[in-house]
Amino acid sequence: MAAQTDDSGPTIPAAIESAWGLRERPPKGPRPGMSVPAIVDTAVRVADADGLAAVSMSRVAKELGAATMALYRYVGSKDELLMLMVDTGYGPSPGPPPPDTDWRAGLTRWAWAEHEVLRHRGWLLHVPITGPPITPQQLGWMEDGLRCLDGTALGEGEKMSVLLLLTGYVRNEATLTSQVAEGGRAAGVEPSEMMPAYGRTVARLIDPARFPALHRVLTAGVLSQDDDPDDEFAFGLDRILDGIEALVRRRAA
């Protein structure tokens, strides 16, 4: 019976372990000239300024005044860097719900907080996600979301499902609005003219006889006026919370 170390489960990338503070500096060798947080912050700054596509290893290195390959002493791969960028990009969660907040108000605040982050950091949506969250801030968001549901009679699995449902909605809504915005910028259309332009395009393509319902939507002018994206977000959020409320009530009975 050999001594079993605690390395059960799949291997965790070294840089993630250091994000949890589980890594000390080796006793020998030269002092590191950079640090993982400095690299990640620089990468985030590049993404904020020029988008995720601008984040290349050479660009980040140049920004730091270092050579490209120097970065690989700190992060194992670009994917690892991206994972850490997501953690930093989201930032700390909005914190546990204030006392005397019911679950619905708490989750509303939670969802709006993520909405706000994604509105300012659209590139977060373009990071290819490779697995469930294991970075500190990500799990912090989860924790605070779970706490909102503390007073309910939902099972632990149901709480988790509810959070997944909500965060999925927030991400999806943000993806849609940012796509419209980015597509418009690429085509050189004013943001306010985006939806009308899309409506005209669709109107030109479809045959009203084959797409009657879609045609009705178009003639109703739904795509002609640009709604406040926040209204759109609030609409879906209320629908989902209504659905969750039905479940919470049933469990409470």
Next chain:
Amino acid sequence: MAAQTDDSGPTIPAAIESAWGLRERPPKGPRPGMSVPAIVDTAVRVADADGLAAVSMSRVAKELGAATMALYRYVGSKDELLMLMVDTGYGPSPGPPPPDTDWRAGLTRWAWAEHEVLRHRGWLLHVPITGPPITPQQLGWMEDGLRCLDGTALGEGEKMSVLLLLTGYVRNEATLTSQVAEGGRAAGVEPSEMMPAYGRTVARLIDPARFPALHRVLTAGVLSQDDDPDDEFAFGLDRILDGIEALVRRRAA
């Protein structure tokens, strides 16, 4: 007043226009040796077999027995090819709801149909979407979804929002499950051991005092058993439909 041609709105890529059948062959020049559909089908086959990352222009060309640059006579860019791949990959919509179907049953069928497509074509989720749908089949799905809501008192804009909400949910759920699956395959873990392994990893990282709610979820064994992903999907779907039902009832009153 110059004659206004119908090229209002942003430019539509040539290959998309040909997907709508709005393009005839030029009268001169050699006969084309390939066709856009043949190229797209080949690309879809490659993605089905080896994932979206394997879809490069050179790989598709090789598969067709042609040179890389020959493809550019048919599609303007790789992005254009991807857009067409999405259209073909989704395939035709499940059709309008059968007669005497209420909106909830219709949308349930609609959502499960997309769920099924995404389960078989996980790569669809990895295609970076650059704008609102303008390809024939995509708008076909939209049309059929709208028809499900024909009998309700919802406004046209609300119908659209409801569909966006649903399709967003379906995509998000599929993204999560496929990420777990892909992440597990990359780490060499059995699919059934994925969630437990994730649970152990999180348990090792978090401090129960700082993440009490998360710790409670872990000790409840939520992540230890792997649920049927279809159950998870059905759970969220019912929540959302409950929320929509509340709205439909309010409008009907």
Next chain:
DNA sequence: CCTTTCTGCGTATGTCGTACGCTGTTATGC
């Protein structure tokens, strides 16, 4: 038949991630 217009595609360019190995630095064990 000649010109126009198109197809197929070879070549070349620039960008990217990253494997490999050399050079110089630092702290430890003697």
Next chain:
DNA sequence: GCATAACAGCGTACGACATACGCAGAAAGG
């Protein structure tokens, strides 16, 4: 004080990729 081990920085090189450009040959109109 000195050898040595462990590490930091990074120059070079490789393979993959999207794609701009331009040339050769094919098909149809005049």
